[in-house]
Amino acid sequence: MINPTVVDLSRLQFALTALYHFLFVPLTLGMTFILASMETVYVITGKQIYKDMTQFWGKLFGINFAIGVATGLTMEFEFGTNWSMYSHFVGDVFGTPLAIEGLMAFFMESTFVGLMFFGWDRLSRGAHLAVTFLVALGSNLSALWILIANGFMQDPVGASFDPKTMRMQFRSFGALVFSPDAQAKFVHTTLAGFVTGAMFVMGVSAYYLLRKQHREFAARSFRMAALFGIISSLAVVTLGDALGRLDFLVQPTKLAAMEGIWHTSKPPYAPWKIFAIPDDKTQKDLFNVSIPYVLTPLVAHDFTSPIPGVDALEHSARAKVIKGIKAVVALKAYGTTRNPAALAAFRANESDMGYGFLAQRYAPDQDLSKITVQNLPSIVQKAARDTIPNVFVEFWSFRLMVLLGFVFVVVFAFCAYYSLRNELEKHPLLLKAATWAIPLPVLACEFGWITAENGRQPWTVFGWLPTFQSASSHDVGYMVFSLVGFAFLYSLFIAAELYLMFKFARLGPVQHLTQTPHAPAFVQPALGQPGFTDKSWADNSWQ
């Protein structure tokens, strides 16, 4: 018997630890390439200030990086410690990208990050630059393999179920690696990381500009970050659109929940909801504002494809649940007796096996063989209802992510424009906005994660293995122990992280200034005159 409380606590723990880990990952992904860009300029131009920039931002990067590494350990443990059935069921496919990640990416990133921090005096300029690029490459390759693994959960390609071993068997490496979902998600996620890194560097620089501190340092950092950010934020929106279309093709339940589509309509009428308060219980909106004829071209990229709504999806799921129950009953018979007739019966309904597992929790004693003609309809009804993820959460996390994405494009566009015109200091409001925007990309990334993973529910492997079935068979006490420990440690960590981040960001690149032999005399700029282009920060005497 699967204990629902253990499953819920396992989900809670995984969600919290993953969301927590993901507070730090995007910044790592983006910062490594920003650091590499800064150092490239240093190596090409030989200007000391770019080395100072690399070192200062590198220090802030390090504070973030350490906690990202630490909390990443948790993620690798948790598949085994909390999701044993999942690990057994898909380890043959899912474990492989994780192992390759270690071999190809994580070793590279972690070995060279030490040299990046401590090798400045021991490596030539070119060699150190290569090291920084290898760190950037390593961290982003790491994201690639993780998202290939995640892509398999969303769209399980390259594997098939093997009744003999009771698990998914790896069949095609190419299909797994080039899964469209994994590839689009990789680019989308790393670009989101670039946006996060760019916003961080830009926001902290804006803080210095507002206070007229470290002006050349801040203005140069600001410009690089703004340019980096505008490109990344435009690209992230484009890839987001591609992902939406993929969801339409392979995860229609996710798409229906994202867009709050309760009913299938005749194409191309499907309305796009600007605002809605979806109610999952009654499967209706308490309130909505929508524009008809927009959704079809938006997600399907044509005018003829029907967008299936929750009603149609649940209806088709009911048929699958009935076939799935037959498949699982036959599978159990085959598993215990190795009877070829049972195998044949399983093969007949194999593709709906996951839906049978989904029904298992509603069967008497969680035993499908105890299903009777009387209780079948209500079990099928409940299991089919389960195939729809929570619409309210999905609808709003998706909308907030998209909204934030467009906000970033606007902020970066203005910042890049005024930075290129050297007029930043005339726009303190923009600088303030840039500073306050620092945490927003992290927030958008978290909403993105919720959209992707809440929308995957009720499955851990879409269509094959329900989340309910995936957890380890623990006692509740085990879960309480680990949850309390995580809450305690992670609270301490975030407090220490924020304290150090604020401390060193406020402190600014001071040490670097005093180390520079020819510190510039501070020139009070003539600001506020209309049309005046302030270039005083570009004082070249600093080199």
Next chain:
Amino acid sequence: MELYVALKVTWALLLGILLTGLAIMVGMDMGVGTLLRFVGRSDGERRTALAIIGPHWDGNQVWFILGGGAIFAAFPTLYATSFSTFYIVMILLLFSMIMRPVAFEYRSKVDASRWREAWDWAFLISGALPMIIYGAAFGNVLQGVGFHFGWDGQYYQNESFIWYLANPFALMCGILSLSLAVYQGGAMLMIRGEGVIAERARRYAICGGAVAALLFVAGGIWVQFIKGFMFAQPVDPGMAATPLNGPLVLMRTGAWMNNFHIHPLLWLLPALGLAGMIMGSFSLIARKPVLGWWLGAVAWIGTIFTAGGAMFPFLMPSSTTPSESLTVWNASGSEYNLGWMLVFAVAFVPAILSYTTWAFRVMRGKVRTETVIADEHSY
């Protein structure tokens, strides 16, 4: 089918190599963490000890991560079952491990003695506890673990977790593992440290090597009296990878010695381990830490492969349902998966070894306390 068996054996061997690499490299850093409060009396001395492994701990830690990833992919059922059955222990291991990266990066960033003192405790816990748990895991597995499987491949635990922590044989293995880590960390502190740090480290490392040798011999004798596992009849190594409907497994006192009786050459493994520990301690007495470090690596190789050689092909035997014991034959990934992973291992392991060597070469040389104190970027 022949290819499948070859791949299974290759991955069992690679698993051994990974567990050894993990023990040597992570163990070294854990040893330094454990010794931190003892070899460094002042803040400057402690920072020096940290700076010695500072550029490398992160890379070394990947051995640990890769170990987890490789078990997940190459032996999925082993990963699923062992991590879940040992839940409380694994979570304790995890809690202590995640303190370490943060401790490295944050400790010296605030100049307050209470802050630094707190992180130094974190180093002690995150150094000693994982090594004890690492060794204890071997000790528990050697005695068999209480679990069985449901029809769908889900495991069920049949005993209390308290046993995993309070099991005397496992604790002895844990202390053996901690001693070797202290030895390896001490040797590294001697290689790159100077003066008092190297001197103090030398004393602890010599003790570590000696204790390890004693416990290794004691463990060897103890194993004669515990129940090992063996197949009742010869089995087909190419069997389907599932613990269900498996062949009959017997529990017999001294069964872990069977492989040594059949292949006497295996005796070289414990001999290698013991020689590494004893000669290693002597080389540290003779102040030859580089030689000592490598002999420590030999000691780890001998120890882990002795355990593996005794158990092969068993990976995690079940003491309550022996026929559902996890073995190299029934817990592995599919042929296709093991093949692809081998391609990647062959392509990347040489690259990893070469750039790790390069990184150590770049950062070679003595770490001076004066330089560390003057450099505020240093750990």
